[in-house]
Amino acid sequence: MTDMPNRDITGKCDEGECRDRVKEGEDERQHDIGASGVESPESYPDAKWAKTRNEPPGALGGHV
DSSP states (O other): OTTSOHHHHHSOOOTTTOOOHHHHHHHHHHHHHHTTOOOOGGGSOOOGGGGOOOSOTTTTSSOO
């Protein structure tokens, strides 16, 4: 157990032990969005079917 990271023993991170996976994920998604080449929201095709909803809440499962 001598090679166990300090963060697992004390809950505090030493230098280089912890990664901010949430921030890394946000940065990665933002990079993907920026690389998509969309110039403006108006350049997307119109999806009229996405603007209406005929099912009651919870029709696809989950909580209302």
